[in-house]
Amino acid sequence: MRRGYSFYAQLGLTVLLCLFIVVPIVMSALAGVTVNIFKGVSSGLTLRWIFEVWDLYAQSILLSLWLAVACLVVTTLAGVPLAYVLVRRPNRLTRMFEEILTLPVAIPGLALALALLITYGGFGSFRSSWVFILIGHVLFTLPFMVRSVAAVMSAMDMKTLEEGAASLGAGFWHRFLHVIVPNAMPGILAGALMVVTLSIGEFNLTWMLHTPLTKTLPVGLADSYASMRLEIGSAYTLIFFVLIMPLLIAMQMLARPGKKRHTASQLAEDE
Template sequence: MLRSPAKLLQLFVTLVTCAFLFVPTLQSVLAGVTANYFRGLSSGLTLKWITEVWELYADSIFLSVWLALACLAVTLVIGVPAAYGLARNPGRVSRILEEFISLPLAIPGLALALALLQLYGSFKGFRASPAFILTGHVLYTLPFMVRSVLSVLMAMDLKTLEEGAATLGAGPVRRFIDIVVPNAMPGILAGALTVVTLSIGEFNLTWMLHTPLTKTLPVGLADSYASMRLEIASAYTLVFFLMIVPLLMAMQWASARASAKASKAAQ
């Protein structure tokens, strides 16, 4: 397979890229379980740093999990019906609405956070509660949920399936529950995993929106990078990896499944 120098060069670039992306990941995993990073692995492996991270940052981890689940619930309640509404009204207005809700993907989180802060920052109860961060997370993740569900709905012959149910006596609500939601499930699942993954990792909005009492995992990470010793920062990053990597893998699996379903339905 390595017949030509061009191929060799391609392989070299691929491997260097791979090293660039993976070596620091590996470093942070090792640093998180090494007794003294500067003396290297010879100083022995330990779970001390992880325990310390847990003592210092358990609250932020729980808050992130809670926020991710709440964000999921809200995006499901808003996003799934919305995707159906958009699929059923494929017109200009829908296109504009879809484009508009996708703005948070285009506008930097920092700008969005400033916008939210300027409008709602003076509502003290709201500003100080995790609901304020939740708002930001929903804003950012909602387009992913809507698009994921919408793409599955658009790929199947939703109109005819619904007509079939209607001739059998099912009204609009029943059709939504019996036909639309079950058949959109691959898209809902892929969207759900994307929402949870993004919410747990969200930093740009969260950093501006958080208060000392509402620190999330990534906010805690930034904090540890700035003020803790390298081993603790690494151990915390390791904890984050342990949460996010399975989610990422599940998300990729679910997305591949959803798009396979969609392209199969489109045939």
């Protein structure tokens, strides 16, 4: 098939847009391994700035990873059952709860953080702990987990699956864990992808909630750009990409369709 002018015009526009996005990222990463950013690559390449970033901000980087994992665990344990209730028992009360659940997404992060500070800021030890930031991250990311899982649960015939499993003698929790959850796994993985990436990259809310001892990766990144050399800030950005990109690729591969799902008949065969 002969390709016309419009195809090549669209292709050229796509390439230009990709370059517009990718080139600044490459330049920033390159600056993180350049001896002197003002002289450019001609000044030589070095890993000095990366080691300095690790020495200065290792605790912040590790804390962000820990918060992301903890946030993922909490949102999964809370979000999957919540999504099940919202889909399985649709009524006025659950619809109202769903709207309330999505409020943290509509409210600016600074406003949400301010509300947490006003309500719980008086508890000294709690205010200065990483759990305080975790609560903010959970409130912000939980709607994404619930919506992702609920979308998948709404698309499958959950009532038929449960009735089939119940006719085989499976109790509620057995049905939920061995029939519903495996079939909802694409939504859980998609929600996990959003939760982890949002938690690691969240700045506005975390900036208000953090203390000098609970500084996270985005807050440390802003601090490095404001008070350090540009090379250190760029090296910090490079470390951020090195941490987040493999995680994104791995979770996207896990979220691909084609995973084997459990049905009531398979449950009978397992038993």
